[in-house]
Amino acid sequence: LREAIVAGTLNPGERLDEDRLSRELGVSRTPLREALQELEHEGLVISRPRQGTFVVDLGDEEIQKINSLRIVLEAEALRLCRKKFTPQIERKLLTLVEKMEEVCEQASVETAFLVWEFHKMIWRWSGNDCLERVLNTIATPLFIARALQHPHTSSTRHHRTMMEFIQGTCQQSAEEVMLDHLRLRYTISDEFSTFGLAPQNQPNVPGEPVTTAPEHAQSNLPADRKQRNVVEQDRR
Ligand code: NI
Numbered sequence: 001l002r003e004a005i006v007a008g009t010l011n012p013g014e015r016l017d018e019d020r021l022s023r024e025l026g027v028s029r030t031p032l033r034e035a036l037q038e039l040e041h042e043g044l045v046i047s048r049p050r051q052g053t054f055v056v057d058l059g060d061e062e063i064q065k066i067n068s069l070r071i072v073l074e075a076e077a078l079r080l081c082r083k084k085f086t087p088q089i090e091r092k093l094l095t096l097v098e099k100m101e102e103v104c105e106q107a108s109v110e111t112a113f114l115v116w117e118f119h120k121m122i123w124r125w126s127g128n129d130c131l132e133r134v135l136n137t138i139a140t141p142l143f144i145a146r147a148l149q150h151p152h153t154s155s156t157r158h159h160r161t162m163m164e165f166i167q168g169t170c171q172q173s174a175e176e177v178m179l180d181h182l183r184l185r186y187t188i189s190d191e192f193s194t195f196g197l198a199p200q201n202q203p204n205v206p207g208e209p210v211t212t213a214p215e216h217a218q219s220n221l222p223a224d225r226k227q228r229n230v231v232e233q234d235r236r
Pocket residue numbers: 115119155159181
């Protein structure tokens with residue numbers, strides 16, 4: 001079942017018909033329900049009361065809400081990880097970054113899982129298991145959805161920036177690192193995040209060019225980096 005979902009035989013948002021699955025997989029209802037529960041725990045499927053079980057498929061609003069929390073929580077995980085930094089942590093993160101750089105051109109499920117592993121490693125090494133648990137709960141469906149729909153590609157530079165932050169060689173604030181990282185792929189609007197831009201200032205929306213970052217987002221950035229996001233958007 002897991003393979004069918006990851007391989008795309010079952011599509012995001014598709015309803016899982018227990019009768020059909022039980023027939024096709026040749027298993028009875030009880031083990032099938034157990035398997036579905038396990039997949040739900042992993043974030044691969046979502047069950048909705050009185051509607052059934054569905055392959056995970058997040059809407060835009062849900063993704064924005066998750067990312068608004070990731071900016072705050074993953075920034076804290078980055079800072080904690082930097083505090084607890086050891087050569088062993090450095091080696092493991094570097095190995096993953098290099099692997100990602102090797103495969104980053106391929107939009108594969110493998111790439112998506114490497115990226116996920118990299119983020120999870122940082123959460124784990126924050127040394128705060130509550131923080132790790134919350135991040136796992138909120139972000140896992142996002143990484144799964146990503147793996148299923150548009151595998152992670154070409155964001156390797158940003159993972160190296162995260163790595164450099166942990167090594168203590170990056171001048172950006174943790175929030176700015178996360179904001180840069182998430183903006184690469186997602187819209188961060190001010191509806192759910194005080195770090196977000198108002199919809200009319202979103203980089204991928206045609207119209208007025210972005211001239212300034214919002215006040216709040218600016219106040220969180222070191223002085224010399226304040227115009228960075230804007231410059232970055234112009235470049236893209
Ligand atoms: Ni990432």
